[in-house]
Amino acid sequence: MTPELHYLINSIVLGLLLLVAASHAMSSQYGYAWTASNRDDPMPPLKGIVGRVDRALINFSETFPFFAALVLVAHVAGRDGALTLWGARLYFWGRVVHAVASIAGYPLLRSLIWNVSLVGMVLFVVAML
DSSP states (O other): OOHHHHHHHHHHHHHHHHHHHHHHHHHHHHOHHHHHSOOOSOOOOOOHHHHHHHHHHHHHHHHHHHHHHHHHHHHHTTOOSHHHHHHHHHHHHHHHHHHHHHHHTOHHHHHHHHHHHHHHHHHHHHHHO
């Protein structure tokens, strides 16, 4: 298995951790009866760290499909190399730091770090061109 595929698996684990954290955080704010309900009634916006955890998950979910597709296409096309390895590293560690900065409430750092993971994905595109 290539290092890029390992970073893909690590990214899946990160996404699952964010999913579980967001689910439990929402349940702590809305209650477990809400969690078990059909969720038909509108709820007030999530507040504080609970909202930040949820937004970190949403942000991760927006970029992850692109990363996964890039890793798999590069692998199938046999284009794995230094650029894709650096791309995978930048994406994964950028997403880890982004999640931590988001949850901790550091908006400027979070925005800057988001660009690190974007550069990682751009490296994949460059490697395949």
